[in-house]
Amino acid sequence: MTDRSAPLPRPRSDLAEPPDAVGLRGRPDGLDILRDRMLLQVSTARLGYVKAQLDEERSGLVLCGDDAVQKASALRFKEGYIGALLIDPAVYQVSAATEENPFPCDVQPTLFLDDPLELSLAEQRDAGVTLPMTPTGYIRAEDSDALRAAVIRLLELDDPTVIFAAPIDVSWLRDEESTRQLIAYLRKIKGPKAIMLGGQMDPLSRYAKAVGHLKQLVEELPDAALLRTDLAAFGALAAGAAFTAFGASSTYRHIIAPGEKPKTSGGGFPTSPHVLFPELMAFFLGQKIAKRYGGADVPVCFCGSCKGDLALDVFTSNSGELQAAAAAHNIAVLMEWLRTLIAAEPGIARQQWWYDRCRTALDQYSLINASVRNPRAFEPPEQLKRWARTEPSTVGTPQTADADRRR
Known part of the structure; x- marks a missing residue:
């Protein structure tokens, strides 16, 4: 049984052998690649x-x-x-x-093509x-x-x-x-x-x-x-x-429909980069993370970019160096999650991995908010809540889903 009070484990980078890279050079089938x-x-x-x-x-x-x-x-x-x-x-x-x-x-x-679709392709x-x-x-x-x-x-x-x-x-x-x-x-x-x-x-x-x-x-x-x-x-x-x-x-x-102006939660242009908080599986502005922690102990990040040298409260401005460091941190964490997901067998095992991870992350909010003595310091995104309610046992094959709808 998963202990949801425990922090999310740091996934190893060698959990799955990479797929054969030969196809990238020969490119016999793009979809297979x-x-x-x-x-x-x-x-x-x-x-x-x-x-x-x-x-x-x-x-x-x-x-x-x-x-x-x-x-x-x-x-x-x-x-x-x-x-x-x-x-x-x-x-x-x-x-x-x-x-x-x-x-x-x-x-x-061009001389040979005038159809916009075919030209683009x-x-x-x-x-x-x-x-x-x-x-x-x-x-x-x-x-x-x-x-x-x-x-x-x-x-x-x-x-x-x-x-x-x-x-x-x-x-x-x-x-x-x-x-x-x-x-x-x-x-x-x-x-x-x-x-x-x-x-x-x-x-x-x-x-x-x-x-x-x-x-x-x-x-x-x-x-x-x-x-x-x-x-x-x-x-x-x-x-x-x-x-x-x-x-x-x-x-x-996401996409903003043509003619619409993008809306932001802060109501203005952010002055710090969006930082992926691994335990919470969500992006927060670097300034918000720094402000919420204040004098509390800040988690040190051991992703492939930060390597234990940076804490999550350092990304407080959009200066070129900090913005680049935040972007590298975000991608390094995502790549670690990807390696762990791909290491699981396709099908129910991968769905179980995702479900457990979302549930564990959701439970981390109350623990981390308690550690900074602010019950609303970090709010989980609605999408995370919805993924955390999707149990693998409810996910059937297309044939099962069709049968369920006919009942």
């Missing part, structure tokens, strides 16, 4: 902060930004990077998908990506016409090596009916499907059943992936996602 990985979704500007902590055998990169194609090409062909590599065109940030134009990317035609392939990703516009709530048009266009392309990006408003996961509709459309696509969730703050906290429906989506949809996300990257991978991508910064952990 990506499978079981949690990639890091990062802007080209911040790549230098985190690349040293990346576990290239179990992770990889999803590059974002206006110069993502150029940077990917430089990484692959000049710097000799052989790891898993994707480019997210992120058209969904500026344009919504419509029935008339589900892929509203702005790419200049060719551009990514030329940059050396593991697999190219569609430049899909944002799929708004209940806009089944836009989703249908995107699926039909990809079926016409008839290329299973293309990742279909599905940047959906989280309200698609609001209830069973819309979730089933989403699954039905995406099932028509033979290749991998990369789900990305849109909504302010933490999209999965908006609807009570969103986490459960996300798990249902992953379990019932072949080769489903979850990109541009947060803790859900681990939850989805444990549930059987083909691969996932964790956002290196808060910007890349």
Whole structure:
């Protein structure tokens, strides 16, 4: 029985042998290379902060930004990077998908190609990506016409090596009916499907059943992936996602719908970096951690970046050095969790690992708050609470889930 009063153990870095890296060089099947990985979704500007902590055998990169194609090409062909590599065109940030134009990317035609979708895919392939990703516009709530048009266009392309990006408003996961509709459309696509969730703050906290429906989506949809996300990257991978991508910064952990301004919990621009508190499995501003601890003993971090030399209260400003150190700390902790997850057998063992970890982290809040003599010093994120309520015994195969719904 798990002792939830005990602190989370520091996972060893050698818990799992890395997958065969030969495929990264030969690249016979891009999806095989990506499978079981949690990639890091990062802007080209911040790549230098985190690349040293990346576990290239179990992770990889999803590059974002206006110069993502150029940077990917430089990484692959000049710097000799052989790891898993994707480019997210992120058209969904500026344009919504419509029935008339589900892929509203702005790419200049060439002598040989004038279709924006095919041009974008060719551009990514030329940059050396593991697999190219569609430049899909944002799929708004209940806009089944836009989703249908995107699926039909990809079926016409008839290329299973293309990742279909599905940047959906989280309200698609609001209830069973819309979730089933989403699954039905995406099932028509033979290749991998990369789900990305849109909504302010933490999209999965908006609807009570969103986490459960996300798990249902992953379990019932072949080769489903979850990109541009947060803790859900681990939850989805444990549930059987083909691969996932964790956002290196808060910007890349969800989508803001085109035309909306991002909301923040603090109401303004943060003056310190977001720091991953390992025992609490949540991000907090560095200034908040320092303030909450005050004169109390601060946990020293032994991740692969901090190595016992730094405590969690040092990341108190956005100066270049501290921001880079916080980013390196965050990724080092995530990579340690990933190694531990991948060491577990796929299926129930991974789901049990994730469930136990979330439950243990949730119990740590009262203990740590007591240690700093402030019962509300740190509040658990709503999403963590919901993952902690998802017991592996309630998770069935798609066939079991179908049977349960028929009862």
